[in-house]
Ligand SMILES: [Zn+2]
């Protein structure tokens with residue numbers, strides 16, 4: 001029962017409810033300017049979850065594609081809570097970037113890596129033991145082998161040597 005709650009989330013008005021049937025492969029804290037602007041905050045937290053591991057339980061999901069980017073955001077049309085994103089780069093097309101803050105128990109999923117520190121707001125202090133990068137990173141430097149394996153045999157991270 002407890003485990004079930006950990007994996008569920010939804011939007012602010014409650015119309016969208018979803019369940020993750022697999023844990024995030026990794027959790028990004030992204031400090032890029034676009035994430036700051038979209039959230040109105042200092043950074044966004046995205047849990048990368050296989051699309052096949054996210055089940056929409058209720059509600060309708062709207063979407064918006066940001067012009068000149070690979071980013072499409074999915075949100076609740078009734079309350080505008082942004083529940084997940086898709087980044088079509090070839091690498092993560094099979095993943096939703098689930099907004100950790102929409103989970104019922106977001107405390108369970110702290111960031112595994114911080115990215116785009118080049119635009120980090122200066123007052124944000126990141127624990128030194130957490131990997132952090134000026135922009136992005138090599139997947140094989142950061143991801144657990146088990147997460148890479150969960151992407152499936154035909155997924156080769158482009159940076160794999
Ligand atoms: Zn809503």
Ligand SMILES: [Zn+2]
Pocket residue numbers: 030031032033034035036044116
């Ligand atoms: Zn970002």
